[in-house]
Amino acid sequence: xxxxxxxxxxxxxxxxxxxxxxxxxxxxxxxxxxxxxxxxxxxxxxxxxxxxxxxxxxxxxxxxxxxxxxxxxxxxxxxxxxxxxxxxxxxxxxxxxxxxxxxxxxxxxxxxxxxxxxxxxxxxxxxxxxxxxxxxxxxxxxxxxxxxxxxxxxxxxxxxxxxxxxxxxxxxxxxxxxxxxxxxxxxxxxxxxxxxxxxxxxxxxxxxxxxxxxxxxxxxxxxxxxxxxxxxxxxxxxxxxxxxxxxxxxxxxxxxxxxxxxxxxxxxxxxxxxxxxxxxxxxxxxxxxxxxxxxxxxxxxxxxxxxxxxxxxxxxxxxxxxxxxxxxxxxxxxxxxxxxxxxxxxxxxxx
Amino acid sequence: xxxxxxxxxxxxxxxxxxxxxxxxxxxxxxxxxxxxxxxxxxxxxxxxxxxxxxxxxxxxxxxxxxxxxxxxxxxxxxxxxxxxxxxxxxxxxxxxxxxxxxxxxxxxxxxxxxxxxxxxxxxxxxxxxxxxxxxxxxxxxxxxxxxxxxxxxxxxxxxxxxxxxxxxxxxxxxxxxxxxxxxxxxxxxxxxxxxxxxxxxxxxxxxxxxxxxxxxxxxxxxxxxxxxxxxxxxxxxxxxxxxxxxxxxxxxxxxxxxxxxxxxxxxxxxxxxxxxxxxxxxxxxxxxxxxxxxxxxxxx
Numbered sequence: 001x002x003x004x005x006x007x008x009x010x011x012x013x014x015x016x017x018x019x020x021x022x023x024x025x026x027x028x029x030x031x032x033x034x035x036x037x038x039x040x041x042x043x044x045x046x047x048x049x050x051x052x053x054x055x056x057x058x059x060x061x062x063x064x065x066x067x068x069x070x071x072x073x074x075x076x077x078x079x080x081x082x083x084x085x086x087x088x089x090x091x092x093x094x095x096x097x098x099x100x101x102x103x104x105x106x107x108x109x110x111x112x113x114x115x116x117x118x119x120x121x122x123x124x125x126x127x128x129x130x131x132x133x134x135x136x137x138x139x140x141x142x143x144x145x146x147x148x149x150x151x152x153x154x155x156x157x158x159x160x161x162x163x164x165x166x167x168x169x170x171x172x173x174x175x176x177x178x179x180x181x182x183x184x185x186x187x188x189x190x191x192x193x194x195x196x197x198x199x200x201x202x203x204x205x206x207x208x209x210x211x212x213x214x215x216x217x218x219x220x221x222x223x224x225x226x227x228x229x230x231x232x233x234x235x236x237x238x239x240x241x242x243x244x245x246x247x248x249x250x251x252x253x254x255x256x257x258x259x260x261x262x263x264x265x266x267x268x269x270x271x272x273x274x275x276x277x278x279x280x281x282x283x284x285x286x287x288x289x290x291x292x293x294x295x296x297x298x299x300x301x302x303x304x305x306x307x308x309x310x311x312x313x314x315x316x317x318x319x320x321x322x323x324x325x326x327x328x329x330x331x332x333x334x335x336x337x338x339x340x341x342x343x344x345x346x347x348x349x350x351x
Numbered sequence: 352x353x354x355x356x357x358x359x360x361x362x363x364x365x366x367x368x369x370x371x372x373x374x375x376x377x378x379x380x381x382x383x384x385x386x387x388x389x390x391x392x393x394x395x396x397x398x399x400x401x402x403x404x405x406x407x408x409x410x411x412x413x414x415x416x417x418x419x420x421x422x423x424x425x426x427x428x429x430x431x432x433x434x435x436x437x438x439x440x441x442x443x444x445x446x447x448x449x450x451x452x453x454x455x456x457x458x459x460x461x462x463x464x465x466x467x468x469x470x471x472x473x474x475x476x477x478x479x480x481x482x483x484x485x486x487x488x489x490x491x492x493x494x495x496x497x498x499x500x501x502x503x504x505x506x507x508x509x510x511x512x513x514x515x516x517x518x519x520x521x522x523x524x525x526x527x528x529x530x531x532x533x534x535x536x537x538x539x540x541x542x543x544x545x546x547x548x549x550x551x552x553x554x555x556x557x558x559x560x561x562x563x564x565x566x567x568x569x570x571x572x573x574x575x576x577x578x579x580x581x582x583x584x585x586x587x588x589x590x591x592x593x594x595x596x597x598x599x600x601x602x603x604x605x606x607x608x609x610x611x612x613x614x615x616x617x618x619x620x621x622x623x624x625x626x627x628x629x630x631x632x633x634x635x636x637x638x639x640x641x642x643x644x645x646x647x648x649x650x651x
Contacts, residue, residue: 016442110440114404114434351405
């Protein structure tokens, strides 16, 4: 590998992407969504904090006429950044695909690949240069997003603690890894495709398969393995672990026991585990959302499936260790794509 | 003259297809070689191998005496390649494109204005390549080929899609570069261009190099079987020629072009003398590149 050549290609890729209208459009939408979700999240956080503080005062001076209320202390990262997980999961993945889909196929289409490879550089220099240049863009994107979100929080009077900042930093690291995964998948399809059109089509097919189709598929498999009466459970059908999490966070476990009974709840737990296992095996997005939510303090899957989920303080090391299988599964796609890209590109006949 | 490239019995196979079949060729400093052949003859595959994009299945290539298998970077440093239909980076200016290629070649970026001057593109240095005509883009291609300060340049169909004016300018540019001692190998379908500017001709057919020599030597090698005859009595000559078996002829003004499988000059002169038809001229028709090319492509 020639580091100098890799740097030259990476620099060009970085500035090309920054100037690309397609990228700038998606980036603009992404940034707007992130800002809106930040502002909404901070407002929610302030409201929940206000309610919590009022409940604390009321609990210290109980009034016979008032209804007893015990609001949990809101966790800043869980409230403010949770919406961002979904945004990064969807728009971030699209952004990464847009960045990578034309990396190699575009060079082939323009006839530039023959030209570049006739220069004194190795084939891996081309792949590495493109890869690093585009990673730079992803890091920049997430850095801008985090800085703006933190700035919003500070402007809106939120105090950020050291543990909040650590959680945000880890959230951004895991988000970067997630976006790199989709970038790599997209570059792989770009390497095997002759045109950018086919490349973007394959990348989006993978994305749809791994986010939407797999969710329905895992639901069908879980239904078949553990049949349950969905109408008995708050009258709504449960199709994914995400929709379950909302139900639980709004209503709590007490309601579950009263309405569904112990055995029904156990069945649901089993069903969720099956669904979650299938999705986690295939979907990078599912794995990302689980890890990111856990880092931010919203470990839905654990709160549903583990008996002891009453912890308020999050031990980051423990959280990361607990989610290591998700992180590894997510990165397996990136590694498979990276290795695939190298193998295909090194052996590809340039005619 | 320094021998720059030595190509010994190279073959390239893609599965069952033999794209280049046992080709040997030496390229010297200052050579201007025209590589001819129909589509699929193996010209581009030969270029792709000589530019270091793909390895030959067998045979070896030496650049300045060094075998490229162990010194691929030497080959790439000394050779420039201008593939056909290259669009370059349309979002970058002419100058930025050349600066990028200079960086890839470890060349001095400060030479870019000089290169733009050589190809006559200084005025458009800061214009985006996407706004250029085909001819202007091709000029950028030439400048790109020069950033490495190469010893050999391979040009794959450099004038395809260019208007006549741009073709003439391109050929002048090629001659100018060749005068600096750079060996140039051009593949083209336009025989007239090759004939006008190239000192050597190489003809490829079905992956094989079937001819490689100077145009003059090729013409000498390939004896024509067409005779040009001019007599004082055109009408009588025509009737005599009609009576001779195993020949074909056609008349253009007062000259007959006669084609036969064997040498009929002596017998023809005696028949004409017997019929009292004075012969003014009788000679073999001079072969040109078109005839030579056609001949190689007619031979099975």
